[in-house]
Amino acid sequence: MNFIAGRKNILSSLNLRSLFREAALICLVGAALGLGVNQALVRDVLFGHEPIATVVPSESGGPAFPVAIEDVVRMLKSGAVAVDARAREFFAEGHLPGALSLSVGELDEALALFMEKVPLNTALIVYCSGYGCPDSEDVAMRLMSAGFSDVRIYEGGFPEWRDAGLPVETGGQP
Amino acid sequence: MTHRWTIIAENICRWLVGGVFLYAGAVKAGDVVAFAGDVANYQLFPYAVNFLIAAALPYIEMLAGALLVFNRRVRAAALVVGGLNLVFIVVLISALARGLDIDCGCFNSAGQGAATVVAALVRDVALMVPIVLISLLKKDDFRPG
Numbered sequence: 001m002n003f004i005a006g007r008k009n010i011l012s013s014l015n016l017r018s019l020f021r022e023a024a025l026i027c028l029v030g031a032a033l034g035l036g037v038n039q040a041l042v043r044d045v046l047f048g049h050e051p052i053a054t055v056v057p058s059e060s061g062g063p064a065f066p067v068a069i070e071d072v073v074r075m076l077k078s079g080a081v082a083v084d085a086r087a088r089e090f091f092a093e094g095h096l097p098g099a100l101s102l103s104v105g106e107l108d109e110a111l112a113l114f115m116e117k118v119p120l121n122t123a124l125i126v127y128c129s130g131y132g133c134p135d136s137e138d139v140a141m142r143l144m145s146a147g148f149s150d151v152r153i154y155e156g157g158f159p160e161w162r163d164a165g166l167p168v169e170t171g172g173q174p
Numbered sequence: 175m176t177h178r179w180t181i182i183a184e185n186i187c188r189w190l191v192g193g194v195f196l197y198a199g200a201v202k203a204g205d206v207v208a209f210a211g212d213v214a215n216y217q218l219f220p221y222a223v224n225f226l227i228a229a230a231l232p233y234i235e236m237l238a239g240a241l242l243v244f245n246r247r248v249r250a251a252a253l254v255v256g257g258l259n260l261v262f263i264v265v266l267i268s269a270l271a272r273g274l275d276i277d278c279g280c281f282n283s284a285g286q287g288a289a290t291v292v293a294a295l296v297r298d299v300a301l302m303v304p305i306v307l308i309s310l311l312k313k314d315d316f317r318p319g
Contacts, residue, residue, distance in 0.1 A: 022250035023257070026241065030234030038206050038229035045225040130214070130221065132207030156221070159214050163221040 044131055044155075067152040069160055072096075072125055075152070080123035083114075083143070085135040086158065092172040096127065096161055101173045104128075104135040107142055115146060123150040130157035184311040187304035192242030194301065195255050199235030201281050202228070212279025216269055234258070242308070252308040259298055259305060266295040 035042055067075065076082060082099035084091045091101040100118070102110055118124075124143060128135040140151045154161075162168055202209040210228035213219065219227065235258065241251035262280070269276060269291050278294035 019250055019253060022247055023253040026238055026247070026250060026254050027234050030237040031230035033237070034203070034230035034233030035226070037203075037233070041206060041225060042229055045222045129211055131210075131225065133211070159221045159224070 041131065065152050066155050067125060069154070069156050069164060069166075071152075072127075072154050072161070073166065075123060075125060080125055080152075081118060082154075083124050083126045083139060084158070085126055085128040085139040088172065090129070090158075092170065094162060094168045094170050095158065096125075097167050097169050099127075099169070102126075102139055102143075104138050107139065111142065111146060118148075120147045121149060123152070124148055125152050125154050127154040127157045127161075130159045131155050133157060180311050184308060187307045187311070188242045188245065188248060191252070191255055191301065191304050191308065192239045192244075195235045195239030195258075196243060197239075198281050199232040199237075199239060201232075202279075203232035203236065206232070209279060212277060215276040215279070216265060216274065217272075218265065218268070231258075248312045249309060252305055252312070256302070256305045256309070259301055263295065263298050263302075266291050266298065270295065 072082070076097065082096040084095045084099045084101050085104050086101075087103050087105060088101055091099070091103070095101070100114060102114055124140075126136040126140045126143065128139075136153050136155070136157065140153050143151050206225075206228050209232065210225045213224040213227050214221070234254065238251040238254040238258075241247050242255070266278065274291065276291065278291055280294050280297075
């Protein structure tokens, strides 16, 4: 009897081990599939885009060039203005230091006011909620159409800035 | 419960849970960036990790869901969806505890089908019942010896 009970225990522990091994395999295969299918996005997120030093500054009417986080830090120190393209409530929760809110949803009304405050030759860095968020591109295009000659897009956006431990300001725009 | 009813109950649970995970995974896989935004809303992981989770998780859900629907490696797939569901419950409770007012990101991203954290929590806890039933009712996939 003891022998049979012992054998049952061994079998059930073997079964349990196989069960966990198969579950782990399902997770591994699924994850590999997902990361493989989305490899371009994963590469962008992990390694970012080329830093600004290797690209030409944007010209009026041309596409807005992407900037890496280190370039954003440097440009803000030398007088560039960050432009937050997210909704105002997200801006109030946290934004880059000195950023001005220019929500894509209120662009028509807000752009005129923005242009009164910011000279056309100011370097602008537009950002939103990270890679793949289209709002920064929309706002950048409108800013360039309005006559701003130096507009860049910070694709890492607010999440990357916050997660890098860089200073964040809170509160709405006066 | 007779053997026949056991099989019927197990099949219903499999199709229900498998279908839910297959659908949830497919919707999220269709818009990985939006799902990454939903994951980021929980404020639990660094920026890049949100994207890695958003890229990998829907495919794990779809794979486990498909195995359940097609009656293959059922106990292992049930273990995976059970584990995932448990993680979702813990994450939702943490969001609730921190007072986050966010879309759960369970299915669609902040559009149709968006659910509040509490509704998602109730649904996930309820989903644990058929998941546990599958594990209890399903005979071993492994028959050593």
